[in-house]
Amino acid sequence: MIIVLLLLFVVLTFVSWIYIKPVTLRVIAGTISLVLLMLSVWAMTVNFTDHFGMKKVTTTKTTQIYTAGDTSSPANMLLAQEIGTKSNNYVMVYRDKASDKKPAVHNKPDTKHIVEAVKKTATYQTTKGSQATAKTTTTRWRFKNDFYKMMFGVSDQQNQLIKQHTLVRVPSKTWVVMTPSQAKSLGAKQKQMPMQAQQAQQMQMKQAVQAKMMAYMQAHPTATSAQQKAQANAYAAEIATSALKQQDSK
Structure with a gap:
């Protein structure tokens, strides 16, 4: 809608200053249309730069997770590999459902969408609880109301990701946290x-x-x-x- 208004005010500004003959009417109409044009340009600019007409919306989802290791083993395993050095940001491997045949990789950076990938982080904690969980907190941009959505919906900023963090909590008594290389080495020891x-x-x-x-x-x-x-x-x-x-x- 903002694009349509912008084009409309451009036309009105041109018509007002060129085709209206009475000077007083020309100045009034030209000034009003020019001000509206400038306001439209300003609104469109600050929407792109400062997300004018939008608000941050945070949602939280907590789910139970299951071992990345052998499901027949009483012990549960979380595989965690730090991204970089001292980043406290991990790629983690675990099952999302108890019925999953294979564990899934979580928080692996998507190199094809690196801008969005850097907004996603994940870490883990050991707790005294009895259940392993993954709590994902996501913050996105949303339009404040339908009016702003109608005006700036063309910008495709609705639901744009700001940041996402996943905190995995595993019971210290029944879960062991290892890197993939540690798990591989342990498996070799057990076979020997x-x-x-x-x-x-x-x-x-x-x-x-x-x-x-x-x-x-x-x-x-x-x-x-x-x-x-x-x-x-x-x-x-x-x-x-x-x-x-x-x-x-x-």
Whole structure:
């Protein structure tokens, strides 16, 4: 609409100063049309430079995430690779759904749209909670109302990204955070372990879970079968995660 008004005021300014004969009427009409033309140019300029008629709108979305590792393992894994040095901005790998066959890569810079890519950042934290989540906060430009949208909609600035940040939170007891190279090295170590050593490790973990469950049942004698199963899974995840961290530190 602003383009149409701009062209209209150009024509009116030209007609007013050239074709209107009475001097007084010419000056009045010419001045008004010229002022309107200048205002139109100003409005269009500040819309492009300072987003005139627009506001920042921030939305937040939090979703549960799932391990990037083997889904049969009680321990959960988040793969995180820092972009650059000391940027606190990471490319991360995890599953968006428990049913996903393969984990997905998140926050990988899109080299084809580098201007938008630099506006997206991601980092992670370990917490004392029991659920792993990804919280994405997105800020975009939106027109203040339908009038401004009608006037400047041609600029294609509606929903233009300002910034986006994803914060991944993973429980420290049941999740391990590694770089892809660390995960690859750990996988190689596990494959090199003798079968007897692997079986012995699994037996130790099983016995540790049983010992913890005995203590749990003594403290919670009325726990349902579902509660018992959930607690046993939690203990298994804690013990498996602790074992992974110890292997990674060796």
